[in-house]
Amino acid sequence: MDHMLPSPGFSIPSIGTPLAPAGEEEMILPSAQQQQQQQSAQQHNQQQQSQQQGQQQQGQQAYSGGFTPHSMMQPHTPVSNVFSYKIRNIVSTVNLNCKLDLKKIALHARNAEYNPKRFAAVIMRIREPRTTALIFSSGKMVCTGAKSEDDSRLAARKYARIVQKLGFPAKFLEFKIQNMVGSCDVKFPIRLEGLVLTHSQFSSYEPELFPGLIYRMVKPRIVLLIFVSGKVVLTGAKVRGQIYEAFDNIYPILKSFKKQ
Amino acid sequence: MASRARLSEVCCPQHPEAHLIEDYRAGDQICSECGLVVGDRVIDVGSEWRTFSNEKANSDPSRVGGPENPLLNGSDLSTIIGPGTGSASFDGFGGTKYQNRRSMSSSDRALINAFREISNMADKINLPKTIVDRANVLFKQVHDGKNLKGRSNDAIASASLYIACRQEGVPRTFKEICAVSKISKKEIGRCFKLILKALETQVDLITTGDFMSRFCSNLGLPTSAQKAATHIARKAVDLDIVPGRSPISVAAAAIYMASQASDDKRTQKEIGDIAGVADVTIRQSYKLMYPHAKELFPEDFKFSTPIELLPQL
Numbered sequence: 023m024d025h026m027l028p029s030p031g032f033s034i035p036s037i038g039t040p041l042a043p044a045g046e047e048e049m050i051l052p053s054a055q056q057q058q059q060q061q062s063a064q065q066h067n068q069q070q071q072s073q074q075q076g077q078q079q080q081g082q083q084a085y086s087g088g089f090t091p092h093s094m095m096q097p098h099t100p101v102s103n104v105f106s107y108k109i110r111n112i113v114s115t116v117n118l119n120c121k122l123d124l125k126k127i128a129l130h131a132r133n134a135e136y137n138p139k140r141f142a143a144v145i146m147r148i149r150e151p152r153t154t155a156l157i158f159s160s161g162k163m164v165c166t167g168a169k170s171e172d173d174s175r176l177a178a179r180k181y182a183r184i185v186q187k188l189g190f191p192a193k194f195l196e197f198k199i200q201n202m203v204g205s206c207d208v209k210f211p212i213r214l215e216g217l218v219l220t221h222s223q224f225s226s227y228e229p230e231l232f233p234g235l236i237y238r239m240v241k242p243r244i245v246l247l248i249f250v251s252g253k254v255v256l257t258g259a260k261v262r263g264q265i266y267e268a269f270d271n272i273y274p275i276l277k278s279f280k281k282q
Numbered sequence: 283m284a285s286r287a288r289l290s291e292v293c294c295p296q297h298p299e300a301h302l303i304e305d306y307r308a309g310d311q312i313c314s315e316c317g318l319v320v321g322d323r324v325i326d327v328g329s330e331w332r333t334f335s336n337e338k339a340n341s342d343p344s345r346v347g348g349p350e351n352p353l354l355n356g357s358d359l360s361t362i363i364g365p366g367t368g369s370a371s372f373d374g375f376g377g378t379k380y381q382n383r384r385s386m387s388s389s390d391r392a393l394i395n396a397f398r399e400i401s402n403m404a405d406k407i408n409l410p411k412t413i414v415d416r417a418n419v420l421f422k423q424v425h426d427g428k429n430l431k432g433r434s435n436d437a438i439a440s441a442s443l444y445i446a447c448r449q450e451g452v453p454r455t456f457k458e459i460c461a462v463s464k465i466s467k468k469e470i471g472r473c474f475k476l477i478l479k480a481l482e483t484q485v486d487l488i489t490t491g492d493f494m495s496r497f498c499s500n501l502g503l504p505t506s507a508q509k510a511a512t513h514i515a516r517k518a519v520d521l522d523i524v525p526g527r528s529p530i531s532v533a534a535a536a537i538y539m540a541s542q543a544s545d546d547k548r549t550q551k552e553i554g555d556i557a558g559v560a561d562v563t564i565r566q567s568y569k570l571m572y573p574h575a576k577e578l579f580p581e582d583f584k585f586s587t588p589i590e591l592l593p594q595l
Contacts, residue, residue, distance in 0.1 A: 211525060215487055222484045229488070229528040230456050231471045250526035281522065 107206025107269060109262065111167060112174045114199045118161040118182055118192040127157065130188050146181060153177040157185065161192075171199060171262070202259040206269060208252045211281040217248070221275070237272065244268040248276070292320050396421050396439045403443055406462040407454065417446035420477070429480050433473055437465045441473035448485040453492050455530055457558035490515035490533040493557070497537055500556045503546050506584070511540035513580040514571070521577065524570050534559050535567035539575065542593060545586045550595075565595050 124144045128136035134146040143156040151173040156164040163181060168174035178197060186192040214235045218227040227235040234255075237246040242264040247255040254272065259265045294300050294313035302311045302320060311321025363380050365371075373379050397418050404414045420442035424430055430438055440463040447454045460467045478484065491512050498508035515536035518524050524532050534557040541548040550561040550568075557564075571578060575589050 218487060226475060226478075227487065228471070228475075230530065233526055233528070281525075 107204055107265075109169060109202055109204045109265070111201075111203040112169070112171060112199055113164065113166045113201040114168075114174045114178060114197060115162065115164050116178045116182065116197045117195040118157075118163055118185060118190070119195050120161050120191050120193070122157065122159050122161055122185065122190055124157070124159050127185065127188055131184055146184070148177060148180055148184075151177050155181045157181070174199060199260060201257065202262065202265060203255065203257040204259070204265045204269075205253065205255045208254060208273065208276050210252050210277075211250055212248060212252055212276055213279045213281050214248065214250055216279045217275070239268050239271060241271065242267045246272055248272075252276075294318050294320050392435055393422065393425060396425075396435050399436055399439045400443055403440065403459070403462045407458060409443075409447070413443070413446045413450050413452075416449060417443045420445055420481070423481055424477055427480050430473065430476050433476070434465070434469075436463065437469045437473045438477070439463075440465050440470050441477055444470065444474055445477060445483075445485060448488075449483075451486075451492075453488050455493070455558055488529050490519060490529045490536065493530065493533050494537070497533065497553070497556050501537070501541070501548055501552065503537070503541055503548070504544070507537075507540045507544045507546060510544070510580055510583050511537045514539055514578040517578045518571050518574075521574065523574050523578075524567055527567050527570075528559075530557055531559050531563045531567045532571075533557065534564045535571055536578075538564055538568055539571060539578070539592065543579070543583070543585050543587050543589070547587075568595060 124136055124138070124142075127144050127146075128134045131144075131146060133148065134144050136144045143158045146155045146157060147153070148155075151168055153165055153167040153174070155166075155178070163178065165174055165178045165181065168177055175197060179194060182192045182194050214227050217235060217237075218225045221237070224239065225235050225237050232247075234247040234249045237248055239246060243258060244256055244264055245258045246268060247257075254269070254276075256265050256268050259268070292302065292311060294302070294316065296318070297313055297315040300313050300315040303314050304311050304321070309321070310319045312319055365378070371379055400417045400421065401414055404417070417439075421439055424438055424442065440459055444454065444456065444459050447459075456467050456470060459470060463470070494508055494512045494515070498505075498511060503511075511533070515529075515533050518532055518536065519529075524535075534553050537557075538548065538550055538553050541553075550564045554561040554564055572592065572594060575592060579585075579589070
């Protein structure tokens with residue numbers, strides 16, 4: 023139990039962000055550790071600035087740029103670089119800025135289904151990138167199923183092109199990624215009962231309702247579904263960096279609740 | 283007559299420090315030194331009428347009105363016109379005069395309905411009054427907080443009954459609460475999580491032992507089988523043989539194993555009916571537990587069917 027973390031509730035200003043675990047700190051020289059903390063503070067600032075600009079690519083580069091000299095100095099690397107985790111789904115919305123006739127779209131487009139009694143939108147699918155779009159008569163569109171931000175944007179453009187070819191003056195305004203879902207594996211089984219006891223203000227574990235623990239992290243506002251097998255699903259992110267950050271935050275906590 | 287003192291307290295003019303004896307029946311305050319009556323027309327708080335001990339009387343004459351429910355808003359001392367006694371209270375056609383049933387406190391109406399629902403539900407599954415009271419208190423707190431206002435009152439009532447059972451240490455499964463309520467398990471689960479968030483409380487995690495006594499007695503199993511099942515389930519969780527399985531399923535599989543090894547055998551279907559789990563679920567958990575059967579049984583268990591002959595599904 024020497025890896026047991028203090029409850030974040032009463033130690034830190036930003037609730038939900040745990041302290042670094044004791045085990046990993048022993049591997050780092052004290053001077054290097056101070057540098058790491060400075061670097062992570064810098065990298066945090068960089069990330070926040072780039073998130074404000076709203077460009078995911080720049081965020082990614084700033085993240086990796088901030089870490090290359092960093093990781094050369096100390097043995098500790100951010101866990102998200104070590105573990106294979108994937109973005110599984112991205113949901114985005116875009117405004118085509120013109121009123122649409124859903125019946126016409128459903129009749130003339132391929133791979134479109136429209137059932138006005140069931141749902142008031144056309145459901146269209148394309149094969150490359152494999153995505154689904156819900157197109158509403160107001161001109162707004164929701165695109166789901168893409169595996170990366172670029173794919174999502176590309177797919178949304180393709181749908182807009184299809185609508186344009188059908189004769190509507192479609193534009194491509196306010197493309198915004200609303201939700202990103204990622205999953206990863208920490209490769210060891212986890213004691214969920216222990217986790218819900220210590221982090222009770224963020225966790226909810228009801229085996230009767232759902233077999234996984236639902237952890238609502240505050241600092242990047244992300245919901246994590248943590249399972250006994252060690253698989254973790256992260257959702258609710260608007261940018262990729264939030265998923266990285268959430269996983270980096272949760273990994274030391276999960277390590278302390280590893281099943282022996 | 284007495285003169286009032288500066289402190290607006292009556293006292294005897296000759297003996298200001300003397301203690302005053304109060305005589306309620308006459309309405310007097312009498313100085314204990316000289317006997318002067320200094321109080322006047324003190325209100326008599328004795329009873330209005332004489333009461334005789336009468337075992338057959340279903341109403342206690344020394345009490346006026348029913349018991350006050352502190353949970354409701356009743357402390358505003360409002361009154362209603364009661365049902366009439368005697369023939370003068372009926373008009374020519376036989377209907378009652380002076381009907382005043384309508385305007386009961388409207389804010390309390392939802393509360394009273396909910397309390398009645400909770401009481402009915404608890405009655406169906408024989409819950410004691412402590413749990414019902416706790417559930418009522420929870421409902422009132424949620425109702426006052428108003429952040430779950432949009433949810434159906436029945437759902438909030440069912441969820442508060444569930445939480446009350448958990449908090450008292452005798453949890454009932456969601457399915458058991460579903461059986462006595464009109465609300466779906468999904469909705470009760472949602473309201474449960476919302477209430478915990480709104481009231482900022484936590485509940486303990488459910489364990490297999492919480493349900494053993496209830497399930498076993500519903501199945502009619504002897505206490506030896508119940509003790510064995512409890513031991514099996516606890517050992518199975520400690521040895522982590524059944525990771526990720528709901529404690530109800532593990533409990534059901536443990537009961538199956540214990541009952542199959544003793545005289546009183548029960549089928550998976552029967553146990554599934556009582557516990558609210560599907561029999562395939564029991565089969566899955568049993569398959570995980572069967573290889574470790576030797577470690578799971580308690581040492582002093584009398585096997586009528588030895589471990590080797592336990593069914594292997």
